[in-house]
Amino acid sequence: MSTQSSTTEERTGIDEIHILWISEGMSCDGDTVSLTAADQPSIEDVVLGLIPGLPKVNLVNKVLSPSLGGEDFLAPYRAAARGDLKPFILVIEGSIPNQRIIDGEGYWTSFGNDPETGQPQPLNWWIDQLAPKAFAVVAAGTCATFGGIHAMAGNPTGCMGLADYLGWEFRSQAGLPVVNVPGCPIQPENFMETLIWVLQHAAGTAPPPPLDHMLRPQWLFGKTVHEGCDRAAYYEQADFGKDYNSPKCLVKTGCWGPVVNCNVPKRGWMAGIGGCPNVGGICIGCTMPGFPDAFMPFMDEPPGATLSTLAVKPYGAVIRRLRGLTNDMVNHEPKWRHNKQKLTSGYNPHYRP
Template structure:
């Protein structure tokens, strides 16, 4: 396959933060992909309004062509949660472009209906598109949902793939670009089926918890806890959900290895998770189980810390045979020659 288009709508309920985040990717960068600098990838054309030179109807040309089967193979990226247009009263919640005949706005939902079944792959970028996110929290007026809630979890694209979810608020840029790169290799016939978990996330990116990669996990294990936000110690007592959240930013940072919430003092509030935000609120309260685990770890950790303190003193001293006296005390025994 020689050329692939990426049709990216950020017109779901969103802040465009995922688009902005992806401009910081380095593994690979979006520029490297578009300039054809990644060996083996097909030529890629990106259509994203925030990054596009075209505006208005000119920008919409590729979307219209894809709808009429005139574009060629494309990956459809959806950013932002999907409102329920069945409850929009006499208006609409969100749209992209106007119908040239009626002049009426074309809703994002209509674009999803038109393009998702024709796309070689469909990717939900960020927590809003994957699981609804902030817009879909309890009490929202739009009936928002994630893409798999809208299309159904059994949806299959023209390439035979389920929806590919890359959550994160915003999406971690290299997580997104690695996923896109896998799909582009898959389009080119150079990669097997992308491995996804039951929440449709790439397994190699979301298979571990925040806690398992956290710089502060050593403090947790020793029962040494922060009691305020001005501490380098484990933050579980001040609201960190890291032990039960699937996210890799403690391993790879927010951008180019820098940051990663708990590593740099931010409690994990579970922004990659299907239950976010409602199941993690109120933020900054102790997560369920934190008191029990912190108490148990606290008792064990106090003893371990003491023992490690003794060992630490020992290993901080040089061996006693390092001296300048006129005698050898290293234990060297010359070989006897018979």
Template sequence: MTTASGTTEVSREPEGAREQAGFDEIHILWISEGMSCDGDTVSMTASGQPAIEDIVLGLIPGLPKAHLYNKVLSPSLGGEDFLVPFRAAAAGELSPFILVIEGSIPNQNIIEGDGYWTSFGNDLKTGEPLTLNWWIDRLAPKAWAVVAAGTCATYGGIHAMAGNPTGSMGLADYLGWDFRSQGALPIVNVPGCPIQPENFMETLTWLLYHAAGSAPPPPLDEMLRPQWLFGKTVHEGCDRAAYYEQADFAKDYNSPKCQVKVGCWGPVVNCNVPKRGWMGGLGGCPNVGGICIGCTMPGFPDTFMPFMDEPTGGSLSSSLIRPYGAFIRRMRAITSMAVNKEPKWRHNRPELTSGYDPHWRA
């Protein structure tokens, strides 16, 4: 129920009945004050299937009415005007809502009482900055669903690499991998540096259909990623994969061939970008000549550095496939010569040599 102040009160219906009926209205509280560059928000705006505008304007049948609060997309002037729904949710006066966190979570404990790493608004009584950790501690337990947008929020990303002074981590590291939201959902991780636009919006749409009571919870893998998006490797969807099978490897970045020897980690990275593209089905790292550096993976970036070196195991696997690949290439070349010829009966001479037999004639 919406009050005169514009906040939505918690439903008084029995818990089971409400869960079965679903929600007619839901809020999306997006905080990008983690250790990040806001690139995930910017990338999300490029989605077209669906577009964030379609959800906010209610153009997709069956979804609950969604109210989005994101600083980049907010029509407010910022400041306290923008913070109203966040403060209401923290006080338990706004429900239901989906909490989206962008950016890695710094370890505030290592500097407790001696400053802060990142903040979002100020304490109304003391004027002191409110840390990202303060908001997560109060919002996550009240949220119907919690979503980590981008690799920084999912697994820590760049800010969590070896030698960092912040102790940064992913949202599941902070809340616990066994965390469950008010909607009985685990954290939903949508990695990417930044997120692939449709990957995030497709996941959000599934969550909203689930909130409406018309879809089951989204299936997640052991790293809490949507299975249907991250269940295959880059290599399995790459249009250069056939070159790997033939042991035909690129020696520089201008080549259209398999880039494993020049630093591509595609065979072991869970990501669908070669299949999906980046914007409007176009682009995507290997599709445009770039190597896969594993930005959707929990070990990024440390496990995949240095980026331009041949991946661990790449030399062995490429060596093992060379004899097979050389044989296959040769056999295919012979077959190609055979199938690239026209049959001998296609000519402009007066006799018919196609084998036509008018057997029905006397």
């Protein structure tokens, strides 16, 4: 899907920009915590201006903020809501509750207080004020992108993802739709790569980030977990683990990797280490729009897996046997490598090409 828009209002070529990060959606703040683990590049590198070609970045995030808190911390948000601070990128963490179902009676989640009434300012008010004024709007984590755990069946808040709230046709000042970076939590470098792309777009040195039909960065979410899994060869050979201690394929213990879009097994989690199935954790589909309901109960074999593993069994058994024989063969040295008196390597001194 193309994210280019002829309605772009904000010019690129920006040399200084704010990132206004609000983590007051329904969330555990895990995406902010995860972000602190990024090192290719780190958020510190971006804020300190160590990445060539990016605008100067002023990050405002409650965990990473140097402010004293309170109104000092809220000042840039208030200025942006008034239209006095721009350009800025709005990052939302956590799912968006439905205020309409309580019809003005209280609030589900808030961010600061209304200076006039002293009452908590609902998150939804901030999104309504800030999103239309933002250069770009980024949803960090599965809660903000698709609703996540808080939006599962039976929830009382009616919460949803940011694009559900703003509309999938929403366009920011730069003509971009909501940029979705799912993950429970975000994989740190996945988020940083996306942010860098948006910043380069702001600087005028990159086109809009290419997004898929669910507004995820295509280059990060275009492949399945299975396609990048360390254990995929075991699957192909129909060699399935029966418990979590096994180094073999985990599909029989509940791994959804073959049908989930995520690059974590390829990329690892921190500094390339980890990555769910690589280290013994089944994939529960945490990056997916249908998460968690579509993937529950988590520990059971996924519905399609019985059939697909049955189909791969005869092929896998033959392949495993043949590979075992070939592996045995190539695990021996050639017979001419010896310390006897006679050369048996087949050397021919009269050989002419």
